[in-house]
Amino acid sequence: METERVFRELYDLVRAEMEDGGAHDFDHVERVLRLAVRIAEEEGADVEVVRFAALLHDLERAREDRGEVECHATASAERAERLLLERGLSREFAARVAECIRSHRFRKGLHPESIEARVLSDADKLDATGAVGIARAYLFGGKYGQRVWEEEPKDVRFYPGMRGAEYSPRTEYELKLSRLRERMFTATGRRIAEHRSRFMELFFEELEKEVRGER
Template sequence: MRLADFIDDPRSIELIERTRGYARHFFEREGTHGFSHVERVFNLCLHIGKEEGADLEILALAALLHDVARPLESAGRVEDHAVEGARIARHYLRSIGYPEDRTEAVAHAIEAHRFSRGPEPGTLEAKILSDADKLDAIGAIGVARVFMYSGEHGRSIEDSLRHFEEKILKLKDLMYTETARRLAEGRHRFTEEFIERIRREIEGEI
């Protein structure tokens, strides 16, 4: 995906690419919340943001920085990666002289991206980031991530299916934007079909 297809300003593109490099160094290894997840959320944000008329620079920065503290949470060093990620984003953006009001817009989107805890997204950019993060848990990518996580944590296929029922299949109805709701429909349908197929195979159907 070419960033120039979404953003015209060369200075904005330079800032986003600089931020991509900064964000990448927080991720020492891949996994369900590795930098590949960040890149997919970033791509979704730009596509949704273009459709919804969002500020794409703020959205792109928030997407790249939204999980920088996830490795710290996984290691038990911070309680909430969204809160810590917003703090890191503020420090980084202030250090490069980014305008304070726009810094706060990025930080708010990061703080509000988790659907399971507050605060509620209060801006369009925050809503889109939350939607994109949820979309990456549905569909073919979502299925792959569930079983990747299960492999990492020794979880059975049956446990994984319970996770789909308890969390993943509920995400479709939690989207904020019309564009994300439309995208979620197809991904949700694929997930349902996959679950139905794997249950049949578990029961020995041929």
């Protein structure tokens, strides 16, 4: 099948490009891909559109980090559309994939409209929750010399980026991760978010008790 061949080709391209960046971003892409397909199936969304959108959604993130583009969602959407058209996929298909990618991040009032865009947005945010979300927050924290625990979570409005040593994943949890469940668009996403949120809640409760020597 032609579409499958294109998918395999782009899969290799995305993996090579993201691994070259030295980060583990491709692991995130693979997790989002698996989750997005599962949510798409349960929600009756177009699995093909969702699959391509998940694969290509963060392709230009490294360029945003380097300050070369303003928004990786917009840049990745444009590149994705080009990549699909160049490989002979239809204009309509390429446009639907690009729409998902463009709106997977809230910016300039852009909201995911189609069911496929909503699925991608949910899968992407879910990857910041649950056991994976905690693990990612600590990996990030380790990179920036953060602490295991801090007494008072800081108000994120005054500390954008949360990269410094004065923060901890607890701050990230209190201010951001614990609220992601409110930003789900699909019923399936909400159900998964509820499960993952309970796990995170339990983890940080346990962590606090251990830090205080109570457990």
